[in-house]
Amino acid sequence: MTETFTVTVEPLGTELTCRADQSVLDACLRNGVWLPHACTHGTCGTCKAEVLDGEVDFGDASPYALVDSDRDDGYALMCVATPKEDIVIEGDVELEEGIEIYPVRDFTGTIAILDEAAPNVKRMVIDLDEPMDFNPGQYVQLNMPDGDDRPYSIASSPSEPSRIELHIKRSEGGAATDGWIFKDLNAGDPISLSGPYGQFFFHPAKDKPLILLGSGTGLAPLKSILRHVAELDDEGEWEHEVVLFHGVATGDDLYEHEWLSEFADDREWFTYQPAVSREEFDGRQGRVPVLLTEDFPRAGGNSAYICGNPAMVEDTMKALMQARLFPRDIYREDFFDSADRAAGGHVVRSPLIKR
Ligand SMILES: Cc1cc2nc3c(=O)[nH]c(=O)nc-3n(C[C@H](O)[C@H](O)[C@H](O)COP(=O)(O)OP(=O)(O)OC[C@H]3O[C@@H](n4cnc5c(N)ncnc54)[C@H](O)[C@@H]3O)c2cc1C
Ligand code: FES
CATH class of the missing domain: 3.40.50.80 (Nucleotide-binding domain of ferredoxin-NADP reductase (FNR) module)
Structure with missing residues (x-):
């Protein structure tokens, strides 16, 4: 069984459990603790936070988003950092008034529609086995067969929580699009995903x-x-x-x-x-x-x-x-x-x- 550690999020003082192979952000979002984030893949720097105590593995952090001096000053990118021991982080946990945050969960579903919206753009409509609450503008991560995942924004309204629509552009040589979605997937296929993610939502x-x-x-x-x-x-x-x-x-x-x-x-x-x-x-x-x-x-x-x-x-x-x-x-x-x-x-x- 994978080892687990305790992550304490200040200034809330909230304690939660994080697996040694799980990003700190993932553990927080699944436990309903909001941390700022956007790309969730170590690129944009939005999730940078200070590790006040304990040690993390910095993961696949872009050297541009997390420069050497950040690491020296005790900062890490929470979307790719994993705990090596119990840690305490300082999170920018404040949220604007009127925004409700929904914890990230895993979902399964069936592709109801997969058609061509434009040359090289597919519209994928997924019937979820369970409804997903989200804010308009947020995204999901589709789980790829090789275990990797890719973010795609939800185009449908939160008022339809059991049927989500995605717009997916083919990327030449892209692992998810060229190598999977445009090549292998059809309407009727099962699909799994997680969500909702992101802070690009209607305010x-x-x-x-x-x-x-x-x-x-x-x-x-x-x-x-x-x-x-x-x-x-x-x-x-x-x-x-x-x-x-x-x-x-x-x-x-x-x-x-x-x-x-x-x-x-x-x-x-x-x-x-x-x-x-x-x-x-x-x-x-x-x-x-x-x-x-x-x-x-x-x-x-x-x-x-x-x-x-x-x-x-x-x-x-x-x-x-x-x-x-x-x-x-x-x-x-x-x-x-x-x-x-x-x-x-x-x-x-x-x-x-x-x-
Ligand atoms: C928050 C967020 C939301 C998004 N929402 C959407 C959405 O709604 N719709 C949408 O179409 N896309 C969206 N994207 C982009 C999407 O997640 C994928 O990045 C995109 O579909 C390409 O994935 P892929 O696996 O096919 O391509 P990738 O495998 O990621 O490759 C992309 C391109 O880079 C090249 N490449 C791969 N590896 C390297 C390397 N090491 N060096 C140089 N080149 C390389 C590939 O040949 C390809 O041309 C979103 C991204 C983010 C961050
Ligand atoms: S680097 Fe973009 S959310 Fe972590």
Whole structure:
């Protein structure tokens, strides 16, 4: 049997059990103790925390996200660090008002739908054997046959906790996509996953107009947020404008186009801005940060949610800050993959931004 250790999380003083082969973050999230995290694969640095007592194995931490001086100062990345003995950590455990956190659990289910949303993008709908509570914008980790896992954002609304929708882009030579999901999986197959993860979720307490900005399958968590907001609207609890920029390379890559166009016709508070960057298009052309700058020379007073490949997220972040949107009103989800991890990720950020 694998050895276990006690992790004490300060300032709460909460004690929990962590296996020697389990990340400290995983043990905390499964025990309902919130710690900041985003990529859960040692790339972004969001989960960096101080080990006040005891020793950890630093795991597969990116040398860019956890530099040598961090290690010397007693910091570790909780998503990849495992305990070597009983430890005490200092966690940034504070959560914004109005956010309920759901403990991470393991789930099994069946693939109900696996169809092509766009060339190289699959829409996977999973019927879960048990419902999963989550916040709109969070993600799950699909368990791969080789024991590894991959994060995918949930595109469906939390109001459908037993049926989740994912949007998955094929990555050439990618272990999960090319080597498994696009090659072997079919509707009717069993699948296992864990969740919910992440802190890229809708913040109701902000009570402001929304700017949603996604590239490629970065649309997924934004769709979840949008569906949730539409449900608030149905209950008479939403009174703000929402604009969605969806950036893709070609017109064919523009998936959910019909649904979003109809949604924009139905809801007067919603504006849909597809952005095609690499070919002529019957609509606006250009990358998301450029269209954003054209439409929002001043973005103050909004909340912004950016999601997609790390380069797009970083450029859009800069465009929003140049448009005078405060970092505290900007949320980001970087779709890091193995190549980003090997390159050290894109973790260079404004010192004002913790997420
Ligand atoms: C929080 C989060 C949420 C995400 N949500 C989504 C989502 O909703 N939809 C979505 O499509 N994706 C999402 N992603 C990305 C997704 O998790 C995977 O990274 C992506 O699907 C690629 O996985 P893969 O196993 O197919 O490719 P990987 O095996 O990770 O490889 C990716 C690319 O890197 C190359 N590569 C592999 N290893 C190396 C190496 N050592 N050095 C250099 N290159 C290498 C591969 O050839 C391939 O081209 C998310 C990521 C994060 C962090
Ligand atoms: S969540 Fe740990 S490094 Fe990204």
